[in-house]
Amino acid sequence: xxxxxSLLKDEDGRAFGSCTxxxxxxxxxxxxxLAACGSSKKTTGQSVVTACVLPDDQAxxxxxxWSSPPIKIAFHAGEFxxxxxxxxxxxxxxWNTFFSISKGLAIFEVSAAESPVNQTxxxxxxxxxxxxxxxxxxxxxWTRSASxxxxxxxxxTSAQGGIPKMYNAIMEFNYRDFFNGAKNPDLESIAVxxxxxxxxxxxxxxxxxxxxxxxxxxxxGSGNFLLSTVMFxxxxxxxxxxxxxxxxxxxxxxxxxxxxx
Ligand SMILES: [Zn+2]
Numbered sequence: 001x002x003x004x005x006s007l008l009k010d011e012d013g014r015a016f017g018s019c020t021x022x023x024x025x026x027x028x029x030x031x032x033x034l035a036a037c038g039s040s041k042k043t044t045g046q047s048v049v050t051a052c053v054l055p056d057d058q059a060x061x062x063x064x065x066w067s068s069p070p071i072k073i074a075f076h077a078g079e080f081x082x083x084x085x086x087x088x089x090x091x092x093x094x095w096n097t098f099f100s101i102s103k104g105l106a107i108f109e110v111s112a113a114e115s116p117v118n119q120t121x122x123x124x125x126x127x128x129x130x131x132x133x134x135x136x137x138x139x140x141x142w143t144r145s146a147s148x149x150x151x152x153x154x155x156x157t158s159a160q161g162g163i164p165k166m167y168n169a170i171m172e173f174n175y176r177d178f179f180n181g182a183k184n185p186d187l188e189s190i191a192v193x194x195x196x197x198x199x200x201x202x203x204x205x206x207x208x209x210x211x212x213x214x215x216x217x218x219x220x221g222s223g224n225f226l227l228s229t230v231m232f233x234x235x236x237x238x239x240x241x242x243x244x245x246x247x248x249x250x251x252x253x254x255x256x257x258x259x260x261x
Contacts, residue, residue, distance in 0.1 A: 050102045053255025060212035061231075064156045064166035064200040065260040070106045071198065072132025074115035079137040084187060088135065091191035091247070095199070095257075098249055102258055108195065122168040124155035133198060135171045142176040149178050149235055149243075150190050152197040163260065169198055178243075185235055185243035192230045192247055200260045204229040204252060229253050 054062070073092065075085060092108045099107040115131040120143070123129065144151050154169035171194050178185050202208045205217040205226045217233065218224030226232055229250040236244045249257075 047251065048098060048101045049251045049254035049258060051255065052259035053252075054259050055215075055252075057215035058204065058252075058256065060208055060210060060214050061202040061204065061256060062163050062200060062259055063197075063202045063209065064154065064164040066166050066200070069261065070109035072109050072111060074111040074113065074117075074131040074134050076118070076134050076136045077114040077116050080135070084137070087188040088191045091188050091195055094192055094247060094249060095195050098254060098257070099261065102254065103261055105261060107199065107261065119170050122153050122155050122170050124168060128168055133169045133171060136173070137175050138172050139175045142172070142174050144172070144174065146174075146177045149174055149185050150194050152194045154198070163200065166200055171198060181241075183237060183241045183243070185237075186245045186247070189230070189243065189246045190235065192249070193235075196231050196253060196257070199257060201231050201253070201256055203233040204231040204256075206233050225250070225252065231256075 075088075080088070089110060092110055096106060096108055099105040109132075111132065115134045117129055117131050117134050119129075119134060119136075150171065150173045152169060152171045154166050156164035156166050158164065173179070173187075173190065177183065179187070202210075203214075203217075205215045208214050215226070218226055220227065220236055228246070229252045230246055230248075231253050232246075235246075238244075
């Protein structure tokens with residue numbers, strides 16, 4: 001048994017090249033801004049990837065899977081506003097819509113009731129938590145890296161030659177260092193990414209948690225398609241402190257996710 005973590009790091013600056021300029025000057029919805037940058041593939045009825053597609057250079061990027069979806073999710077009691085819940089629910093819907101089309105599967109189920117369970121990490125020994133995966137909004141109680149916007153931690157059984165089975169997890173959002181007026185990530189985009197981890201996806205590039213080989217992450221402004229994947233490990237901020245908006249699954253995210261379920 002093991003407890004593993006996946007985090008979404010931040011990066012300052014002039015990311016996305018000319019797109020940063022658009023971010024600053026336009027009042028258009030952010031999705032349109034991203035579309036103007038070129039390479040983002042949306043999850044639409046026409047473009048859903050239904051096959052398992054795992055490129056050789058991403059072969060080590062499947063971390064685990066759940067044996068019996070739906071994966072239950074609950075908000076920790078008294079922390080998230082209705083608006084925040086709505087944005088996370090939208091991220092859940094993005095994955096649910098995708099898996100509904102590709103596999104006929106209801107992958108996530110969000111509990112209407114908040115959870116009183118209070119964890120600092122997932123319990124990997126002993127009983128499972130009936131509330132499912134509890135989401136936490138951490139302020140001064142954030143204990144992880146200051147550069148991590150969010151973190152998903154889960155337990156796995158041994159792989160035994162296949163993809164490890166996941167059980168128990170927590171998802172934490174860093175409201176100490178982000179969402180604070182100075183640095184404002186797009187919560188829905190962050191949640192789409194973390195839910196990808198919760199499904200069992202590792203990042204689309206870069207050093208993986210296992211330190212196994214994987215395709216290297218391209219630099220911002222390179223135009224590489226990996227920058228448009230929701231599972232890219234870094235979120236970029238414009239000069240005003242606003243995080244990029246990346247709410248739609250890229251075909252690369254979809255193809256890899258199909259290999260898990
Ligand atoms: Zn991540």
